Amino acid sequence: MFETTPFAPDELDAYFRRIGWEGDRRADAATLRGVHLAHSRAIPFENLDPLRGTVPSLAPADLIAKLVRTGRRGGYCYEHNMLLAGVLEALGLGVTLLTARVVLGAQRFEDRPRTHMALLVEVPGDPRPYLADVGFGAPGALLEPVPLTTDVEFHGAGRRHRLVHAPHRGPLRLWVLQAHEAHEAHGESGAGVWRAQYAFTVEPFERPDYEVINWHIATNPRSPFRSRAYVQRSTPGRHLLLDGPLLTETHADGTVERRELTNETEARRVLDEEFGIAVPDGTRLLP
Known part of the structure; x- marks a missing residue:
C-alpha cells in the first residue's frame, strides 16, 4: 500500500481550489x-x-508547488498520479502504485517497457478496487476511474473504456485498458473500434521505483519527452493535444481538426490561451 508524508490541510485546500472541487471529501466512490x-x-x-533538460521532482512539496500553487503548470504521468495518490490517501482511500506498458500503436505488448504510472484505489466498504489514472497523455485516457472488472463497458464523462485480460508469461494476470475510438477520428464511418491503451499487472511498486523510471524518461536522449513538446488538456466536449508543432483538437463526436504551429510566439500563445500553461523561460517549444 502506498504511504507518503500526509499533505497538510492548507495543501489539500489549495489542491481542491486548483481543481475546482467543492464536493465532499469522503473516502467513497463518488468522491473518487x-x-x-x-x-x-x-x-x-x-x-x-x-x-528543457530538467528532471521533474516527485517530492510531495514540489508537486504541490508546481502543479497546484502556480496554477499555470502541469506535469506528466508520475507527477499527476503521485499527486493524486497523496490526496486520495489523505482522504482515507487505499492506494497501490502500478506501472504499465503503453501499448498504443505497438505490434506486441512485450516490445514496450513499463514506463507509465497508474493507481489501484481501494474504497472502504467496496469489494472492487478501481483503476485510477489522471496522467495518461492520450485522447483515450480515463477521465473517471473504472472498477477493476473485465469485459464491462464503462462510460465516463463522454468516453468509453473497458478492461480485458491478455495472455502473457508470469503468475499475475495481465490487464489491458481499452478505449473506444470513433471511426470519424480516422476519417472513416462506422461503429468505431476498441484500441488498447496500456497493459499492467497489479504488482505494487514503490516511490524509489518511480524515481528511477522518472529519471530515465526525463534524461534518455531517445525518450520522446526529451525531443519535442507534448501537451494535452481535456475539457468538456473536446481534447487538445500539442505534439511538436502539430495541434490536434478531438471533439466528443470523434471529429478531428489539425493545424501546424509555425513559430515560437504562436506556440506560446496557444499554450497560454488554450492549455492554461505559463511556459518557463528558456523553453524552446518547436524544433
Whole structure:
C-alpha cells in the first residue's frame, strides 16, 4: 500500500481550489470519481521540464508547488498520479502504485517497457478496487476511474473504456485498458473500434521505483519527452493535444481538426490561451 508524508490541510485546500472541487471529501466512490474528473480537466499534461533538460521532482512539496500553487503548470504521468495518490490517501482511500506498458500503436505488448504510472484505489466498504489514472497523455485516457472488472463497458464523462485480460508469461494476470475510438477520428464511418491503451499487472511498486523510471524518461536522449513538446488538456466536449508543432483538437463526436504551429510566439500563445500553461523561460517549444 502506498504511504507518503500526509499533505497538510492548507495543501489539500489549495489542491481542491486548483481543481475546482467543492464536493465532499469522503473516502467513497463518488468522491473518487468527482475528484478524478475535476483533476483531469483542471491540470494539463505537459513535459516542459524534460524538454528543457530538467528532471521533474516527485517530492510531495514540489508537486504541490508546481502543479497546484502556480496554477499555470502541469506535469506528466508520475507527477499527476503521485499527486493524486497523496490526496486520495489523505482522504482515507487505499492506494497501490502500478506501472504499465503503453501499448498504443505497438505490434506486441512485450516490445514496450513499463514506463507509465497508474493507481489501484481501494474504497472502504467496496469489494472492487478501481483503476485510477489522471496522467495518461492520450485522447483515450480515463477521465473517471473504472472498477477493476473485465469485459464491462464503462462510460465516463463522454468516453468509453473497458478492461480485458491478455495472455502473457508470469503468475499475475495481465490487464489491458481499452478505449473506444470513433471511426470519424480516422476519417472513416462506422461503429468505431476498441484500441488498447496500456497493459499492467497489479504488482505494487514503490516511490524509489518511480524515481528511477522518472529519471530515465526525463534524461534518455531517445525518450520522446526529451525531443519535442507534448501537451494535452481535456475539457468538456473536446481534447487538445500539442505534439511538436502539430495541434490536434478531438471533439466528443470523434471529429478531428489539425493545424501546424509555425513559430515560437504562436506556440506560446496557444499554450497560454488554450492549455492554461505559463511556459518557463528558456523553453524552446518547436524544433
